[in-house]
Amino acid sequence: MLLVAVVVLLGTVAVCDLLAGYAAVRLDHIRYGDQYFSYALAADLAEAERIERIAQQFRGTAYVLCAGAFVTWFFRLRRYLGRVAPQAFDRGPGWAIGSWFVPVLNLWMPYRIAVQMWTAPRPGPVRARSLWPVNLWWLLFAGTQLAAYALRAEAFAPVPGLRASPAPDLALAGLETCAAVAAALFAVRLTAPHRRPAVPTGTVTPAPPS
Numbered sequence: 001m002l003l004v005a006v007v008v009l010l011g012t013v014a015v016c017d018l019l020a021g022y023a024a025v026r027l028d029h030i031r032y033g034d035q036y037f038s039y040a041l042a043a044d045l046a047e048a049e050r051i052e053r054i055a056q057q058f059r060g061t062a063y064v065l066c067a068g069a070f071v072t073w074f075f076r077l078r079r080y081l082g083r084v085a086p087q088a089f090d091r092g093p094g095w096a097i098g099s100w101f102v103p104v105l106n107l108w109m110p111y112r113i114a115v116q117m118w119t120a121p122r123p124g125p126v127r128a129r130s131l132w133p134v135n136l137w138w139l140l141f142a143g144t145q146l147a148a149y150a151l152r153a154e155a156f157a158p159v160p161g162l163r164a165s166p167a168p169d170l171a172l173a174g175l176e177t178c179a180a181v182a183a184a185l186f187a188v189r190l191t192a193p194h195r196r197p198a199v200p201t202g203t204v205t206p207a208p209p210s
Contacts, residue, residue, distance in 0.1 A: 021173030140179035
């Protein structure tokens with residue numbers, strides 16, 4: 001059930017990203033109009049600002065809930081695979097949580113753990129598995145983190161007299177949406193082979209995470 005919660009929350013994050021991007025574009029249109037010099041009614045502007053603020057709040061809440069569920073799933077699957085194939089890992093399962101919260105280290109350590117989980121022995125015939133779902137997920141995830149950091153830095157150091165465009169927010173929303181879809185694909189494909197392990201008769205293995 002944890003995997004289902006992760007996928008549902010990732011879908012919620014994607015929807016909230018799109019809604020937040022739409023709210024930002026709508027607010028910009030009301031403020032500046034098609035030619036950037038029209039006047040907006042105070043009531044329309046206040047309503048657009050309220051909707052944009054609510055959209056950002058939903059976006060932030062969904063992201064926090066999704067991050068908690070995803071890291072929990074990541075840790076539980078790493079712990080399970082560590083019992084099934086301990087030789088596949090060079091660090092303890094605690095790194096599946098701690099690596100996300102260490103600055104700089106979180107730009108590559110979770111990816112390394114994900115690759116080790118992806119290539120760990122699994123039930124069924126031994127087959128080479130392409131890393132593209134892992135690489136796609138991490139490329140988009142790391143890209144969103146760097147883009148969000150750059151956007152915050154720009155917000156704290158605006159250029160005087162320059163109109164704030166919604167384009168960066170819209171681009172970030174689109175990137176985060178793609179990252180959420182890639183993360184869901186990665187989670188499903190990583191977990192699927194371990195949902196019903198093919199175990200020889202008389203062999204006891206740890207129960208896979210729900």
